[in-house]
Amino acid sequence: MRQMRKRYVALKIDSTQTFDEKRLTKAIWDKVYQLFGEIGASQTALSKINYDKEREILVIRCSHKKLDETIAAIATIMEIDEVHVAFQVIAVSGTLKALRKKLSNRQT
Amino acid sequence: MKYPIDLHLNLPLNRKEETLEMLRRASELGYRSVGVPFPKRSRQNLANDIRKVCIDQGLDLVTRVDLWPKSAKGLIRDLRQLRRRFELVSVYCRSKSVARQAAKDHRVDLLVFPSINPRQRFFDLAEARLASQGLAALEVEMALLLCHTAFSRVHLISCLRKEVAIARKLGVPVVISSDAQDVHEMRGAIELVSLTTLFDMEKHSAWRAVTDIPMNIVERNRKKLSPNYIAKGIHIIRRGEECGK
Numbered sequence: 001m002r003q004m005r006k007r008y009v010a011l012k013i014d015s016t017q018t019f020d021e022k023r024l025t026k027a028i029w030d031k032v033y034q035l036f037g038e039i040g041a042s043q044t045a046l047s048k049i050n051y052d053k054e055r056e057i058l059v060i061r062c063s064h065k066k067l068d069e070t071i072a073a074i075a076t077i078m079e080i081d082e083v084h085v086a087f088q089v090i091a092v093s094g095t096l097k098a099l100r101k102k103l104s105n106r107q108t
Numbered sequence: 109m110k111y112p113i114d115l116h117l118n119l120p121l122n123r124k125e126e127t128l129e130m131l132r133r134a135s136e137l138g139y140r141s142v143g144v145p146f147p148k149r150s151r152q153n154l155a156n157d158i159r160k161v162c163i164d165q166g167l168d169l170v171t172r173v174d175l176w177p178k179s180a181k182g183l184i185r186d187l188r189q190l191r192r193r194f195e196l197v198s199v200y201c202r203s204k205s206v207a208r209q210a211a212k213d214h215r216v217d218l219l220v221f222p223s224i225n226p227r228q229r230f231f232d233l234a235e236a237r238l239a240s241q242g243l244a245a246l247e248v249e250m251a252l253l254l255c256h257t258a259f260s261r262v263h264l265i266s267c268l269r270k271e272v273a274i275a276r277k278l279g280v281p282v283v284i285s286s287d288a289q290d291v292h293e294m295r296g297a298i299e300l301v302s303l304t305t306l307f308d309m310e311k312h313s314a315w316r317a318v319t320d321i322p323m324n325i326v327e328r329n330r331k332k333l334s335p336n337y338i339a340k341g342i343h344i345i346r347r348g349e350e351c352g353k
Binding site: 014035067068069070071072074075076078079084085086087088089092 | 136137253254255291292293294295296298299300301302303305306311
């Protein structure tokens with residue numbers, strides 16, 4: 001069986017408040033589930049990879065076939081616990097190594 | 109070089125700090141050009157002030173006027189008065205007569221359907237046929253999609269799916285814009301393009317809807333508003349003494 005191709009997505013969290021990674025991941029899952037239902041959500045193969053609380057950058061992984069749906073769901077998140085929040089996609093890559101390279105290039 | 113354009117950024121023009129914050133964010137999100145609606149009777153100084161702030165942020169300002177006419181006659185009157193004062197004219201169609209007039213009038217750049225009620229969205233085959241013969245593009249504002257939830261969002265997605273399919277069938281250009289009222293409603297081009305998957309827009313068409321199509325509209329209008337423009341296909345190349353050179 002062919003291995004599923006993945007995409008790693010780095011998201012910048014823009015909010016007045018900092019959230020813990022569990023809360024952020026739950027907000028994303030809730031939105032994916034709300035928009036695409038159980039089957040759609042399962043197809044995204046979404047998982048959290050890393051969260052840099054200081055820089056407020058969350059890295060997630062999803063199926064490459066459902067990348068647009070995942071980003072669309074994330075883009076519709078307007079608030080978490082009644083606090084305004086917006087996620088901005090800052091890098092997308094096929095490997096974690098390339099994603100980190102993109103993020104470090106972005107910093108410099 | 110292609111770059112994303114957000115043709116509809118609702119800046120709070122009377123609040124300087126928020127305006128600056130939104131423009132800074134637009135620049136961070138990778139936009140190089142933003143369309144800002146100004147009131148119909150706004151002074152030229154206001155646009156110049158905003159243009160200065162935009163230039164500081166590395167943005168190109170596109171002046172825009174949003175018309176909410178009650179009748180087709182009102183629309184024609186507004187267009188006669190305002191067309192040459194703004195780089196972009198969008199018409200919010202709240203009645204069928206206004207929608208039809210806006211679609212066939214060459215002075216209208218963007219058709220917007222603000223209602224989420226399917227009965228009050230008039231972008232059907234007849235409307236698209238008129239728009240395809242004119243110059244108007246269909247504008248899809250993403251703030252509507254972000255702000256509504258549950259059934260209202262379901263209805264809206266269903267309407268957008270139908271409208272985008274009609275536009276594709278008849279070759280009417282589609283423009284995607286944010287219509288953001290504040291920083292939290294602003295989204296980058298990647299997010300806007302991804303959101304179009306909700307109403308089955310093809311990815312390359314969605315990218316064109318945030319890059320090429322708005323850019324072409326702005327360039328076309330700037331050429332027309334230039335003092336060197338005479339008529340379609342006729343421009344002044346040299347004036348006065350330059351003619352002898």
